[in-house]
Amino acid sequence: MSTLGAITAALAFISIIQFVYVRIQHRIALAEASRSQNCATPPHLPTKDFLFGLDTVFENLRALKRNGRIKQISSQHQELGKTFESYPFGRRVVSTVDVRNIQAVLSGQQEKFGVGPIREHAQGPMTGRGIITSDGGVWMHGRDMVKPTFSRSQIADRGLFEGFVQRFLQLLPIDEGRIVDLQPLFDRLILDASSEFIFGESFDSLSSDCPVDSKRFLDAFSYAQKGVGLRVLMGKMSFLIRDAKFWEACKVIRQFTQDHVDRALSNRVRHNEREDTEKNIASHVKTRMEKGNEKYILVHEMARESQNREELCSQLLNVFFAGRDTPAVALSNIFFCLARHPKAWEKIRKEVEGLKIEDLTFERLKSLRYVQYVINEALRLYPPVPNQSRTALTPSILPTGGGSTGTQPILLFLGDTVSMNFYTMHRNSAIYSPDPNAFRPERWRDIRPGWHYLPFGGGARHCPAQQLALFWVAYTVVRMAMEVKGVRNRDEVEEFVECLKLNMESGNGVQVELVRG
Numbered sequence: 001m002s003t004l005g006a007i008t009a010a011l012a013f014i015s016i017i018q019f020v021y022v023r024i025q026h027r028i029a030l031a032e033a034s035r036s037q038n039c040a041t042p043p044h045l046p047t048k049d050f051l052f053g054l055d056t057v058f059e060n061l062r063a064l065k066r067n068g069r070i071k072q073i074s075s076q077h078q079e080l081g082k083t084f085e086s087y088p089f090g091r092r093v094v095s096t097v098d099v100r101n102i103q104a105v106l107s108g109q110q111e112k113f114g115v116g117p118i119r120e121h122a123q124g125p126m127t128g129r130g131i132i133t134s135d136g137g138v139w140m141h142g143r144d145m146v147k148p149t150f151s152r153s154q155i156a157d158r159g160l161f162e163g164f165v166q167r168f169l170q171l172l173p174i175d176e177g178r179i180v181d182l183q184p185l186f187d188r189l190i191l192d193a194s195s196e197f198i199f200g201e202s203f204d205s206l207s208s209d210c211p212v213d214s215k216r217f218l219d220a221f222s223y224a225q226k227g228v229g230l231r232v233l234m235g236k237m238s239f240l241i242r243d244a245k246f247w248e249a250c251k252v253i254r255q256f257t258q259d260h261v262d263r264a265l266s267n268r269v270r271h272n273e274r275e276d277t278e279k280n281i282a283s284h285v286k287t288r289m290e291k292g293n294e295k296y297i298l299v300h301e302m303a304r305e306s307q308n309r310e311e312l313c314s315q316l317l318n319v320f321f322a323g324r325d326t327p328a329v330a331l332s333n334i335f336f337c338l339a340r341h342p343k344a345w346e347k348i349r350k351e352v353e354g355l356k357i358e359d360l361t362f363e364r365l366k367s368l369r370y371v372q373y374v375i376n377e378a379l380r381l382y383p384p385v386p387n388q389s390r391t392a393l394t395p396s397i398l399p400t401g402g403g404s405t406g407t408q409p410i411l412l413f414l415g416d417t418v419s420m421n422f423y424t425m426h427r428n429s430a431i432y433s434p435d436p437n438a439f440r441p442e443r444w445r446d447i448r449p450g451w452h453y454l455p456f457g458g459g460a461r462h463c464p465a466q467q468l469a470l471f472w473v474a475y476t477v478v479r480m481a482m483e484v485k486g487v488r489n490r491d492e493v494e495e496f497v498e499c500l501k502l503n504m505e506s507g508n509g510v511q512v513e514l515v516r517g
């Protein structure tokens with residue numbers, strides 16, 4: 001063995017000893033501190049590897065590979081209760097579907113929990129630090145920057161979205177007796193709408209001439225997204241991944257975004273010269289409402305709040321990362337259910353009978369009760385974001401889940417992870433009976449589940465784009481109901497095959513045949 005090899009082996013050995021020592025210390029400290037504060041540990045996920053939990057890691061990876069990771073978590077909860085702990089790679093993860101714990105993490109004690117320790121490292125090279133990756137000041141500033149635009153987007157130009165929907169409808173093979181997978185088409189619809197909203201220029205993926213630089217950006221984005229998934233999995237060991245293409249993709253993404261930011265900043269200078277009489281944002285909004293059809297573009301609105309090129313670029317990429325496809329996944333999951341429940345589609349058709357395109361305002365869509373029930377129900381059963389994690393930024397206490405009765409508080413140490421599974425929580429029979437696993441939109445007539453229903457998250461970090469996303473989703477459902485009489489399932493597999501990338505979508509797509517109304 002060369003000298004270098006010997007030094008590397010020695011260093012690796014010392015690191016392992018150090019790791020083991022810290023783990024043992026951590027477990028002893030945890031047991032002692034728990035006792036002194038009347039806390040108790042929750043049930044453990046059975047493991048043969050008490051130090052590194054490698055069997056847990058491999059079991060999780062196998063479940064992911066056979067498209068069953070979320071179902072695996074659900075059955076672990078069925079076996080072990082609402083809260084349990086495991087030690088993948090030796091790190092403590094407390095998994096919970098108990099609403100009291102979830103509320104504490106996302107709301108009551110939210111300042112004690114963060115996303116930064118996992119996301120900044122994994123996603124930072126791609127998007128930089130911003131609203132999605134970071135905690136504290138960077139997160140708060142991102143939130144302040146996007147908030148006004150998202151609340152104003154409700155009065156945004158509907159005509160623009162209608163334009164995208166018309167292109168989308170033209171691509172549907174209605175009455176052709178052909179099977180179509182709606183999933184990639186929804187993806188293109190939302191990509192075009194979200195790129196227009198975020199960058200001010202649609203990627204035009206629904207038309208055949210998608211511009212070359214948009215295509216390059218998108219390819220780089222998909223590649224880097226996969227890289228981020230792997231980096232989340234590998235955690236601190238990510239330095240072992242040797243993938244030059246990932247870093248090249250990150251460069252392409254940032255360059256593309258910087259060009260848009262530069263344009264927005266120079267527009268702003270011109271805009272200031274023209275409109276230096278504008279006194280405040282409120283009067284600006286009023287002017288726009290009077291004009292009626294001006295567009296809301298995130299990069300322009302954010303350039304009002306900050307002129308820092310790097311910061312703008314990172315915050316924009318953070319938003320694009322969160323919103324590029326989630327509404328498309330929501331639409332796919334909704335149509336997955338509708339294709340299997342023709343009666344629900346009939347009821348939607350009945351509800352939209354007589355509506356015209358110009359009637360489809362934000363308020364009108366909200367008032368279509370059955371459409372709203374269907375959306376709620378599909379997002380309950382198949383939430384696009386089925387799982388969320390937070391890392392303890394300081395020692396903290398979860399209110400419940402510990403001890404033999406599962407009711408004692410649980411002590412968390414700095415660096416422990418809390419993993420919350422919304423998919424399982426959304427199927428709680430105490431809230432969603434009868435048939436919590438069945439698609440029954442009518443149940444929404446009588447239930448107000450509050451914290452038991454979190455497709456858009458909860459607390460300070462809940463989705464700031466919820467209303468905009470629900471508008472896009474409801475608008476598309478209604479426009480399809482105006483054009484299409486029958487959505488017939490043509491997928492031989494009846495049940496949902498889970499495909500977990502960053503979101504959870506149907507692994508078999510949404511294979512249907514469409515019949516004109």
Ligand code: HEM
Binds near residue numbers: 143194330455
């Ligand atoms: C149906 C579609 C959508 C769903 C189901 C959804 C779901 C969520 C969820 C569950 C969270 C919370 C994540 C957490 O707790 O860490 C979140 C956060 C976020 N979403 Fe959405 N989202 C959707 C659409 C969008 C769109 C269209 C955009 C942007 C155009 C967007 C931008 C964001 C941002 C920026 C955050 C981070 C908020 C923060 O950390 O303060 N989302 N979303």
